[in-house]
Amino acid sequence: MHVPDGFINAPVSVAAGVVAAGGVAVALRGARRELDDRTAPLAGLTAAFVFAAQMLNFPVAAGTSGHLLGGTLAAILVGPYTAVLCMAVVLGMQALLFADGGLSALGVNITIMGLVTVAVGYGVFRLLLRVLPATRPAVTGAAFGAALVSVPAAAAVFTLIYAIGGTAEVPIGTVAGAMIGVHVLIGIGEALITSLTVSSVLAVRPDLVHGARGLLRKPELRTRAASGAGA
Amino acid sequence: MTTKRFFVVALLVSLVLAGGVSYYASSRPDGLEKVAADKGLDAKEKDHALKDSPLGDYGVKGVDNARLSGGLAGVIGVGAVLAVSGGLFWAVRRRGTRTGADA
Numbered sequence: 219m220h221v222p223d224g225f226i227n228a229p230v231s232v233a234a235g236v237v238a239a240g241g242v243a244v245a246l247r248g249a250r251r252e253l254d255d256r257t258a259p260l261a262g263l264t265a266a267f268v269f270a271a272q273m274l275n276f277p278v279a280a281g282t283s284g285h286l287l288g289g290t291l292a293a294i295l296v297g298p299y300t301a302v303l304c305m306a307v308v309l310g311m312q313a314l315l316f317a318d319g320g321l322s323a324l325g326v327n328i329t330i331m332g333l334v335t336v337a338v339g340y341g342v343f344r345l346l347l348r349v350l351p352a353t354r355p356a357v358t359g360a361a362f363g364a365a366l367v368s369v370p371a372a373a374a375v376f377t378l379i380y381a382i383g384g385t386a387e388v389p390i391g392t393v394a395g396a397m398i399g400v401h402v403l404i405g406i407g408e409a410l411i412t413s414l415t416v417s418s419v420l421a422v423r424p425d426l427v428h429g430a431r432g433l434l435r436k437p438e439l440r441t442r443a444a445s446g447a448g449a
Numbered sequence: 450m451t452t453k454r455f456f457v458v459a460l461l462v463s464l465v466l467a468g469g470v471s472y473y474a475s476s477r478p479d480g481l482e483k484v485a486a487d488k489g490l491d492a493k494e495k496d497h498a499l500k501d502s503p504l505g506d507y508g509v510k511g512v513d514n515a516r517l518s519g520g521l522a523g524v525i526g527v528g529a530v531l532a533v534s535g536g537l538f539w540a541v542r543r544r545g546t547r548t549g550a551d552a
Contacts, residue, residue: 220479222495223494224491224495225494246541250542251543253538253543254542255544257542260452260456263463265534266530267462269463269527269530270527271466273471273526274470275475275479276474277477280483281477283475283477307533308534311526311533313499315502315525316507317499317505321497321499373481386490388488397480397484404479423455426455
């Protein structure tokens with residue numbers, strides 16, 4: 219969903235840049251509470267994994283592909299503030315090194331694929347955990363549902379930005395229908411990859427899943443004893 | 450699984466995905482590209498200013514083999530993202546492990 223240069227006019231691109239910068243600033247403050255000596259390297263790894271997974275376009279209907287966005291996954295694994303920073307680094311490197319996503323559209327891209335996916339994905343995840351039992355399958359299910367919703371949400375916000383600052387005259391209902399429709403399908407792929415990854419980490423190291431902390435009180439979760447020495 | 454082993458396994462998975470599996474990724478346009486082309490959102494699209502950069506479009510310039518070029522670009526990308534984000538998170542973190550929330 220990387221927006222190239224020239225889709226969104228200059229004033230709205232600048233405005234989105236301000237929103238993105240504000241979001242990153244808030245995330246820099248909040249991430250301090252999520253990161254310590256042990257989780258900081260793992261958060262870097264989460265960003266690297268999101269970058270890798272974003273390269274894997276999977277086919278969806280009618281000559282179209284999609285790829286993981288990863289905001290929901292990162293938020294569940296390392297916390298929402300750190301996840302925004304993960305996404306900002308991934309999108310920044312893609313734009314600067316790989317010419318993927320316009321330089322003038324970086325603010326738009328961080329807003330829709332960083333801020334929106336993290337906020338919506340993590341919000342839905344927490345809501346689902348409130349109504350689901352505190353079990354591992356429930357965390358995996360919540361991750362599935364949250365990721366599924368996050369992708370069309372990002373498409374909807376792109377549509378909104380296009381409605382305000384789009385450079386071509388296209389009826390906004392047409393944009394909304396096409397964008398949200400195809401991104402519901404891509405959201406299914408996002409949900410599968412996100413839930414598979416979360417359940418894999420839960421299987422080996424449930425204590426490393428930020429979104430499941432304090433939820434899964436099982437015998438293998440001996441964090442107090444393990445955090446210093448062997449873990 | 451120790452944290453160190455977890456880190457190594459997850460890094461290897463990322464490298465294999467970006468460096469090897471990415472060759473088999475779908476080359477169809479993604480959701481936004483498809484909608485943009487079908488509905489005309491891209492009428493005023495501009496070329497990326499850095500499209501001829503050494504890693505532009507996920508390939509290493511000068512490497513002709515597509516599998517090698519894309520795989521190398523993916524491995525470089527994983528390394529670059531890990532270095533930049535890991536450095537940032539290491540700088541931002543609170544010192545120590547699981548202490549209070551104070552800075």
